Amino acid sequence: MVFLEAMAMHKPVVAWESGGAPEVIVHGETGLLVERGSVSALADGLRAVLGNEPLRRKLGEAGRRRVEQVFTPGHMCAQALHAYRATLNGRKRGAGEYPRVTGSATDAGSVRR
Numbered sequence: 001m002v003f004l005e006a007m008a009m010h011k012p013v014v015a016w017e018s019g020g021a022p023e024v025i026v027h028g029e030t031g032l033l034v035e036r037g038s039v040s041a042l043a044d045g046l047r048a049v050l051g052n053e054p055l056r057r058k059l060g061e062a063g064r065r066r067v068e069q070v071f072t073p074g075h076m077c078a079q080a081l082h083a084y085r086a087t088l089n090g091r092k093r094g095a096g097e098y099p100r101v102t103g104s105a106t107d108a109g110s111v112r113r
Contacts, residue, residue, distance in 0.1 A: 003015060003020075003021060003024045003025055003031070004024060004067055004071055006063070007024070007025075007030060007031070007060075007063030007064060007066060007067045008063075008064060008067045009064075010060040010061060010063065010064045011060050011063065012030075012031050012032075012049050012055070012056050012059030012060045012063060013025055013030070013031035013032075013059070013063065014031060014032045014034065014042065014045040014046050014048075014049055015031065015032075015033060015034070015042075016033070016034055016035070016036045016037065016038070016041075016042060017033040017034060017035065017036050018036040018037075021033060024071075025063075026062075026066065029059070029062050029066075030059055030062045030063040030066050031059055031063060032045040032048065032049065032059075
């Protein structure tokens with residue numbers, strides 16, 4: 001979440017390539033991803049961004065655009081709904097099993113037994 005918040009404020013980000021960072025940050029476009037756990041690589045990435053104003057500006061502006069285009073509330077809800085449906089619809093139906101979910105992201109779906 002902190003990466004999205006920084007990007008929304010036009011700030012470039014530098015992060016280890018782990019966890020959710022690679023899903024949010026596009027290396028070289030919206031920020032820098034460095035080797036997981038490497039403090040020296042993280043320091044090098046921070047120095048690269050801090051010492052280059054045009055790079056900071058470019059990464060910050062691209063980050064803001066990515067947040068506005070990819071991480072909108074509607075898109076995030078649609079992704080969550082898709083994940084829930086995939087989980088629920090992947091189970092065998094029967095007594096005591098989860099119901100099947102249908103519908104679109106805009107109508108929040110309906111439940112069938």
